[in-house]
Amino acid sequence: MSTQDLSRREAWVIAARPQTLPAAASPVVVGTGLAVHDGVFAALPALAALVGAGLIQIGTNFANDYYDAVQGADTEDREGFTRVTAGGLIDPESVKRAMYLTFAASILLGTYLVYVGGVPILVIGLLSVASGIAYTGGPYPLGYHGLGDVFVFVFFGLVAVVGTYYVQAASSLAAPFTVGIPSGTIPVVAVLAALPVAALSTNILVVNNVRDKEEDATTGKRTLAVRFGYGFARAQFLLMLALAYAAPVWFLRRPTFTPLVLLPLATLPYAAKITRTLLAETSGEVLNPTLERMGRLLAAYSVLFAVGLSVTEIPF
Template sequence: MTAAVGAAPISKLRAWRLAARVPTLSASVAPVAVGTGVAIRYDSFELLPALAALFAALCLQVGANLANDVFDFRKGADTVERLGPPRAVQMGMLSEREVVAGMWLVFAMAAVAGIYLAYAGGWPIIIAGLACIGGAIVYTGGPWPIGYHGLGDLFTFVFFGFVAVPGTVFVQAEAIPDFAWVAAIPVGATVTSILVVNNLRDIATDRRAGKRTLGVAMGDLWTRRWYGFLVGTAFVVALAGWPLGPLGWPVLLVLGALLPLAKAARPVVDGTTGRALNASLKATANFNLVFGLLFALGIATS
């Protein structure tokens, strides 16, 4: 199958990589890493539940990305004017049927991991897993997609922060210490910052498509300020764990994420628009991963 008439052939493997949005999957690694760091801090680390949580998180995010690929196409949000990386269905690389089948396959894989996690953590994991799958579908699918009504940022913050981080702790410790909820805030903030850059880039095209993201509602300037607020909050809350919480000086390791943040934030601060923001999107995903891993290490060694 080819991407378009006259275009060079695209392999199926590359098409699936594009549909899964592999470069963004670091968003699933950071919450599990931080949750595992909390489990280590409270002497509750369990390797197999941690790995199963990571596998489930990755499958859920891939499933959500595939759902977005096909549902955005059906709703007319993905057109030839698209500024972001190519979408598999919109470009003709994969059929709608293929992507929907792939979506359900990875959700089924997440469910298999969820069965094991439910054995380790009980019925709350079943509820959380079903909520994650449902949320991934209604984000851009269904009669009232939440991503089209300004709720995408809240959804991302809650699921990647307040669900994924404490959930990872719970499947290992069978309890959630209060600090797990605090640790979820920086993670939710940095993951959401990835979405903010995406929405900032697409303000004009989303507005024309009737996709009312928070970026469309806030406008260019306040979306940039929202990005700054999120990344600033991540550092403030993480570092406050030393003087005000259960952490020691190793949490200062998160300051090492300032370097990738500088690269990610520069286009946002400088007023860059359109496709030029794709570099910032990739850099923000990298910042999120570095921040999450350093924060996890700081928690675990405190």
């Protein structure tokens, strides 16, 4: 189907990029799995964290679509998925307005999470929204200066998993509108559980940057792949993958976790298939499906990891 044949509704779906939502849901799933294990699971805060993460992801997608177009990063040579602003499917002001409305909705929902988690959640929420805009917009776009990987690792990995755990723990261990971080609401294991999600989320961006390296170099988008080349990006991918699959082994060494924490290792063959493709290919024709496979890998890994984390004893 050509871009001219797309309806306005279809164009908005493309702009929202629902295929990226596993990257938003995965850290919430893992944080909730650990909360179940530790006996601090709380359904309403977990649900609010899930919806809020989805809104921030969609808002970031709108921001990327808008700012990449107005800054000239999306050209006719683009090999990635359709961008509605650059493609003329939706006018830039409408996309920009949708971005602000989506972020506003996430902030509105966040008022409940602030009630539960207090000032720490207020700070995290505002930083997440600001970083979502600053990824491709503002005076120093993170994605244009090789900082996109850091943004994804921190906000779609560490902050999202730990924040999900925190709001559930705080709902039972702290008074509403707490100012500090109550004891027991951010254990070390929550940070360590976030590492594989952070690593695999970053690898989604690595695949994207390998695919777009040549175009990004001509439009001034200085990703790590552009700055240091394909070899660096592929080594980064392998390092992130190693971190992701080493984490369950560490948890197995902890006495309160069962062998089920190794469930994510079942996804290794799928990860190996993705790796072989990335090490050999650079074209959008091949890497666009690979990008979607990375999203599925992140989702499958996160669900299996959450199940493994949540179980305190095997009943047989």
